[in-house]
Amino acid sequence: MPRLPEVPRMHRDHIDPHPGPAVMGADARRPDGTRRALRIGLGGPVGSGKTATVAALCRALRDEVSLAVVTNDIYTREDAEYLRREAVLPPERITAVETGACPHTAIRDDISANLEAVEDLEDAVGPLDLVLVESGGDNLTATFSKGLVDAQIFVIDVAGGDDIPRKGGPGVTTADLLVVNKTDLAPYVGSDLGRMAVDAKAQRADLPVVFQSLREDEGVAAVASWVRQRLAAWAA
Numbered sequence: 001m002p003r004l005p006e007v008p009r010m011h012r013d014h015i016d017p018h019p020g021p022a023v024m025g026a027d028a029r030r031p032d033g034t035r036r037a038l039r040i041g042l043g044g045p046v047g048s049g050k051t052a053t054v055a056a057l058c059r060a061l062r063d064e065v066s067l068a069v070v071t072n073d074i075y076t077r078e079d080a081e082y083l084r085r086e087a088v089l090p091p092e093r094i095t096a097v098e099t100g101a102c103p104h105t106a107i108r109d110d111i112s113a114n115l116e117a118v119e120d121l122e123d124a125v126g127p128l129d130l131v132l133v134e135s136g137g138d139n140l141t142a143t144f145s146k147g148l149v150d151a152q153i154f155v156i157d158v159a160g161g162d163d164i165p166r167k168g169g170p171g172v173t174t175a176d177l178l179v180v181n182k183t184d185l186a187p188y189v190g191s192d193l194g195r196m197a198v199d200a201k202a203q204r205a206d207l208p209v210v211f212q213s214l215r216e217d218e219g220v221a222a223v224a225s226w227v228r229q230r231l232a233a234w235a236a
Helices: 051-062 079-084 103-109 112-123 171-172 183-191 193-204 221-235
Strands: 038-043 068-075 094-098 130-134 151-157 177-181 209-210
Touching: 038 051, 038 103, 038 171, 038 209, 038 221, 051 068, 051 079, 051 130, 051 171, 068 103, 068 112, 079 094, 079 103, 094 103, 094 112, 103 183, 112 130, 151 221, 171 193, 177 193, 177 221, 193 209
Parallel strands: 038 130, 038 151, 068 094, 068 130, 151 177, 177 209
Antiparallel strands: none
């Protein structure tokens, strides 16, 4: 069996302990004056592990905060159905948007369907602390409208090639957190994790990067820690 490469600890474990206030998009309060939930978007290419990351985050955080999930697929509700089958949250806390077009359309251009889904969840099962909005699989240009989410996570995976961070694109360079997923596959697909770390640093400067494998004990711990910091900043 190939030897697993060592992931640089500063990229795997370090999250800025002073992230500052979450960037607010739409009004932070609901019409009745109560604080709305923090909204975090997860985007990334097809197969990068967005839904698995959402599932792992739900398991890590569901006993600490009140949360819900909105998924986006073009023609199906596949991702929402997967999350329900995995019982990561009660089914009424998971809803789906069928975009009918390229996923970035519904998260960046015409966000009305996603906004309605978020607001319906808050009305139905609120008050909520956190809503995770998962984009359908897209490309490196996918970004969320600031009118929809307050922070963005972009997920790539090592099987897509270790040149992905070097190629850049708005998702890689500007997301509040970049997650390099499936590090356990690196020796099987010839990806150099050290090179990816250097390239990601060059593209993102001080913006954080997490390397993760959901098959390892640490799993989603670093990403969950980053979400907790965002929640603390939002509440403050």
